[in-house]
Amino acid sequence: MAENGGGWPDMTEALKRWQELQAEAFRMWMEAWGNTLSGAFPGWRTPSARKGEKEKTAGEARSLYREWTEHVRELLTGFGAPVTGVGPETFLRVFRTAEVYNKLYSLWMEMYEDYRRAAGEEGEFDLEALHDLMEKWADRYRELVDQVFAPALPEPLQWVAQLYSGEMPLLAGGLTIHFWAPWAEFARSMSKKGLSLERPTPEVALEVYEEWRRAYKESFGRLLRMPAMGYYREAMEKYAKTMDSLNEFGIVLAEFYATLQGTGAKAMERLQERLASLREEGGEGLMSFRDLYRLWWQTNEDIYVDLFRTEEFSRLLGQLIDKAMDFRSNFRAYVEEASKELPFPNRSEMDHLYRTLDRLKREVRSLKKELRDSGIAAAGSVGEG
Amino acid sequence: MFRELLDPKFFLRELEEVNRKLVKGAEILLSIPEVDVEPTPKELVYEEDKMRLYHYLSTGELRCPVPILICYALVNRQYMMDLQSDRSLIRNLLGQGLDIYIIDWGYPDHGDRYVTLEDYIDVYLNDCVDVVRERSGCDRINLLGVCQGGTFSTIYAALYPEKILNLITMVTPIDFHVTDGLLNVWSQYMDVDKMVDTMGIIPGEFMNVGFLMLKPFQLMVDKYVGLMDNLDDPATVANFVRMEKWIFDSPAQAGEAYRQFLKDLYQQNKLVKGELEIGGRRVDLGRITMPLLNIYATEDHLVPPASSIPLNDLVGSEDKTLYGFPGGHIGIYVSSRSQKELAPMVSDWLMERCPR
Numbered sequence: 001m002a003e004n005g006g007g008w009p010d011m012t013e014a015l016k017r018w019q020e021l022q023a024e025a026f027r028m029w030m031e032a033w034g035n036t037l038s039g040a041f042p043g044w045r046t047p048s049a050r051k052g053e054k055e056k057t058a059g060e061a062r063s064l065y066r067e068w069t070e071h072v073r074e075l076l077t078g079f080g081a082p083v084t085g086v087g088p089e090t091f092l093r094v095f096r097t098a099e100v101y102n103k104l105y106s107l108w109m110e111m112y113e114d115y116r117r118a119a120g121e122e123g124e125f126d127l128e129a130l131h132d133l134m135e136k137w138a139d140r141y142r143e144l145v146d147q148v149f150a151p152a153l154p155e156p157l158q159w160v161a162q163l164y165s166g167e168m169p170l171l172a173g174g175l176t177i178h179f180w181a182p183w184a185e186f187a188r189s190m191s192k193k194g195l196s197l198e199r200p201t202p203e204v205a206l207e208v209y210e211e212w213r214r215a216y217k218e219s220f221g222r223l224l225r226m227p228a229m230g231y232y233r234e235a236m237e238k239y240a241k242t243m244d245s246l247n248e249f250g251i252v253l254a255e256f257y258a259t260l261q262g263t264g265a266k267a268m269e270r271l272q273e274r275l276a277s278l279r280e281e282g283g284e285g286l287m288s289f290r291d292l293y294r295l296w297w298q299t300n301e302d303i304y305v306d307l308f309r310t311e312e313f314s315r316l317l318g319q320l321i322d323k324a325m326d327f328r329s330n331f332r333a334y335v336e337e338a339s340k341e342l343p344f345p346n347r348s349e350m351d352h353l354y355r356t357l358d359r360l361k362r363e364v365r366s367l368k369k370e371l372r373d374s375g376i377a378a379a380g381s382v383g384e385g
Numbered sequence: 386m387f388r389e390l391l392d393p394k395f396f397l398r399e400l401e402e403v404n405r406k407l408v409k410g411a412e413i414l415l416s417i418p419e420v421d422v423e424p425t426p427k428e429l430v431y432e433e434d435k436m437r438l439y440h441y442l443s444t445g446e447l448r449c450p451v452p453i454l455i456c457y458a459l460v461n462r463q464y465m466m467d468l469q470s471d472r473s474l475i476r477n478l479l480g481q482g483l484d485i486y487i488i489d490w491g492y493p494d495h496g497d498r499y500v501t502l503e504d505y506i507d508v509y510l511n512d513c514v515d516v517v518r519e520r521s522g523c524d525r526i527n528l529l530g531v532c533q534g535g536t537f538s539t540i541y542a543a544l545y546p547e548k549i550l551n552l553i554t555m556v557t558p559i560d561f562h563v564t565d566g567l568l569n570v571w572s573q574y575m576d577v578d579k580m581v582d583t584m585g586i587i588p589g590e591f592m593n594v595g596f597l598m599l600k601p602f603q604l605m606v607d608k609y610v611g612l613m614d615n616l617d618d619p620a621t622v623a624n625f626v627r628m629e630k631w632i633f634d635s636p637a638q639a640g641e642a643y644r645q646f647l648k649d650l651y652q653q654n655k656l657v658k659g660e661l662e663i664g665g666r667r668v669d670l671g672r673i674t675m676p677l678l679n680i681y682a683t684e685d686h687l688v689p690p691a692s693s694i695p696l697n698d699l700v701g702s703e704d705k706t707l708y709g710f711p712g713g714h715i716g717i718y719v720s721s722r723s724q725k726e727l728a729p730m731v732s733d734w735l736m737e738r739c740p741r
Contacts, residue, residue: 293610301602308567308598318574325576325583332583350495351585358499365508 238334245330249323256320259313260304267303271296410616417623420630423464425476427487431516434500435491436509438516441479448482449739451550452521454513455487456541458533459505459642460592462634463487465718466531468627472719477728483735486517488534493639498585500639502646503664510541514548525550525675527735532556532688532714536650539696540663543672551738552702553678553731556714558688559696562654565689567599572651581640589635599686628719657695670696676704678734680717680727687714706734 227237274295307313336346345353431438455475457463466487467475478485488510493500517526528549530538535557542552561569580587597604615621655661661668677700681693690709697705710717710727717723 294607297602297607301600304601305567305599309564309570311570314571314574317571318576322576322579325579329583347495347585351498354496354498357496 235334235337238330238337242327242330242334245323245327249320249327252316252320252323256316259307259316263303263307264300267300270303271299274299406613406616410613410622413616413619413622414626417626420623420626422469422627422630423467424470425467425473425479430486430520431513433509433512435493435497436513437489437491438513439487439489440520441475441485441487443479443484445480446482447484449484449736450521451523451525451527451739452484452486452517453478453527453529453553453735454517455485456510456513456528456530456534456538457488457490458531458535459490459493459638460533460589460635462631462636463489463531465631465715468631468719469624472624472724474718474723474728477724478732481728481732483732484521486513488513490636492636493586494637495585498581498640501641502649505639505642506537506541506544507664510537511545514541514545518548523550524548527551527553529553529555529731530557533558533646535693536656539670539673540656540661540668542675543668543670544663544666546672546674549675550740551676551678551735552673553680553734554693554696555680556682556685556688556693556717557679557696558650558692559699560654560657560692561651562657563689563691565691566687568595568687569651569692571595572647575647577644577647577652581644585640587638587640587643589637592638593633593635596687628715657699670699671701673700674702676706676738677702678706678708678731680708680710680731682712682714682717683709684712684716685714704738 230236332347336348339346426442427439428442429437430440455463455466457466467473470476475485475487490505490509514526514528518524525548528538528542528551530536530553532555535554536559538552539554539557539559542549558566561572564570584591612622612625615625649655649661653660656668656670659667659669659671677697679693679696681688681690683690685693694707697707708730710723712720712722717727
């Protein structure tokens, strides 16, 4: 069967793909659970360990979440997207955004390590060395930012990533220091706090991203908020606002993911505890893979619902929605500005029309009621007469 | 312990079984012609803007001359009550000899962003009540509200007690400040004004993300794993797909109505405090003096029992019944227990209060 108009791939091919992925999923589960179980059962060996590969540690089981997201992403890619904007594509975007988080995190880790080396234990550094480091960072940031931000942008706007990854005049000359200073401050602050991210917790991650946000606002954020000039001033300014709010949204989204991922690690620990306690209790315990699976999802459910119940999470969710709304309204303003010469009405114009229509409908309704009431009253007075 | 994990033969057998089911399931999915819902015949009797009022056709004997008007929530579609012929609260109630009308709120689009809570209650719901009164010749009718529709019905009964003979609420949020419900907690931190001003109407997909997050692993993972177990059974797959359709067939929310519902009820809990105003009139639950049947689901994760139960203490009715159905927010309509117990219970309650 050939691919149809809706974009579905060939069904036989899809089934074959599904089966392959199924096998891969089971392999992944075996590996991950093997690693998990090695904590509770020292004698346990993963399939790869049995084949003579280096034995994995129980700690590596925490990579299950990442492997899982990778697997689901791959699986969804294999099945294509039937309708643009919904279904698998929606999930793909979600997982792509998770990648953004991971990449930002890696970027920060590298910067932090470099700075820790340059700044020393006390957080004091030499300006010359700092300048060299900034140059090096600028190059790396230009490369990374393209990878990090480009996939997160709506497709028609992906070229925007060039704003950072291309040759920005501001990144040359003496302004470089000015531009990167907030990042230096960021690294120094992190160094002073002595934060160790060998084993990140949500609290640490949130603190890091708060500092990251401050650095962003003082560097790229200022660039985007700079007044525009010339013929396209209005559009440029709206566009810059859009990008600024998108970045603000990205930062909160990263915090959001940090919280979710930190909780994922907690869930894995809780699962290990439950497995260990089952083992200690003896008896029948878990008898099948299905039992283990049930314990896994129920443990995760409990942990995540506990998280969702917290005031911190509710506040973060509120912030995430808030930033998403800022981006949406700025993006709309930009699109309306950029498309005002096109031969169709925009949302603001339609809203104005809807508002007028709404007022007219209410007026008609009210007049009808008046007529009806006066008719009743008139009939009543005739009857009385 | 962990026999399947430790023995590759078990594992391969499970894999083979899963794949066999998958192939069979794919055949079944490909042969399902269309997802059919709402099997019970009904006729359109009134429409206003996007709202439609339907009357269910019944061939059986009418045991109560006073009709019931069902007011469903705005956030999902009313056909949950008539999902399929063997899981239909409507069909069951018809079978008990009741005369039933139902409101379909439709799918609001951007043109409906200015529709308010007052429009829903004072205009649409009130007009439907008047149409049913006129058609039936009854001055007062029975009103059955579901979930958010139950909140609407409660507000309506407080504003227009002279038009309602009996009030039935099902899984209805009344006290929005109980902390059992995650939606209650999350809504406290939302800038509702900004959301409505930005989006105009609140997309159904946005609402669904929130509902899925209430039980993320059960609703996004285990539900589909569970399907795998029965993928080779056509009836189970068809049932699953019908439910899936209902879950994701989510209308958008008219902006202004959403704004007031979230701010006045979820955030400020004005209904319970007696401070809610609709169309310039204060909603006093003490004015509800007609008999009340308040049904909640004991395992409800969307509207926790603690949110529904307080209604009985807030109304002025002397004849009031509180009924806890053992099940969840959806199970109350589609579970086999519901089919056997709920419809007869509602019907009996109404018959006892039906004028002869």
